[in-house]
Amino acid sequence: RKKVSVLDVAINIITMNDAIDVIIDDFLKSDKIHLIATANAEMVMMANQDKELQAILNSADLVVPDGAGVVWASNKLGYPMKERVAGYDLVQHLLNKLKNGKESFYFLGSSPGVAEKAKVYAETKYPGVKIVGTHDGYFSVEEEKMVVQEIQKLRPDILLVALGVPRQEKWIKKHFSELNVPVTIGVGGTLDVMAG
Ligand code: UDP
Secondary structure (H helix, E strand, O other): OOEEEEOOEEEEOOOHHHHHHHHHHHHHHOOOOEEEEEEOHHHHHHHHHOHHHHHHHHHOOEEEEOOHHHHHHHHHOOOOOOOOOOHHHHHHHHHHHOOOOOOEEEEEEOOOOHHHHHHHHHHHHOOOOEEEEEEOOOOOHHHHHHHHHHHHHHOOOEEEEEOOOOHHHHHHHHHHHHHOOOEEEEOOOHHHHHHO
8 A cells, every 4th residue: 555754654645435445345354453543744743753653653554644734745745645534534434334234333532421422423323333332531540451351342343542642542552452453543533523
């Protein structure tokens, strides 16, 4: 897959349709686990100062051009990008496309109540969608163990993690193997927007 390096962060040159296809036809059908990041200018600049974040992004399976600044920079560098692939929109497309399938979601993050509201929103907007669990993003070390165990038990196919940048990327990386979820996406404010 083609990538462009923006301030030393490798970002996929990809459209929304192709990103959806890669996730559904490749990632969800393979037996490997995948980390997806949604890059905007803030994240790229943060990664320039935070080498741990930079390494995580550069080892991610897919880094979509979430922000207009990233698309602009790519075009400027001579790598034309057709469009933004905003994390919020990517999630809506996945919920819609998978609503009649067997694939399930788990929503982790945001203030207490938000992930649950986002679940109700998704179930109303995408009838048939399977959201097997939710948890807010303000947990203690002890609660974190329970969250990890719950996700292991529920075995979602797609895990959305909304803990803000860079916490969500670092959290995903730290728990990546033990969670063993086929597709995990750091989604920032997506659950807040869905909860309204
Ligand atoms: N958040 C969280 N736990 C934290 C910090 C943030 O669940 O310890 C949530 C916050 O409630 C919000 C989301 O992470 O829903 C994204 O936060 P923010 O908008 O600050 O981050 P950004 O998307 O700009 O990285």
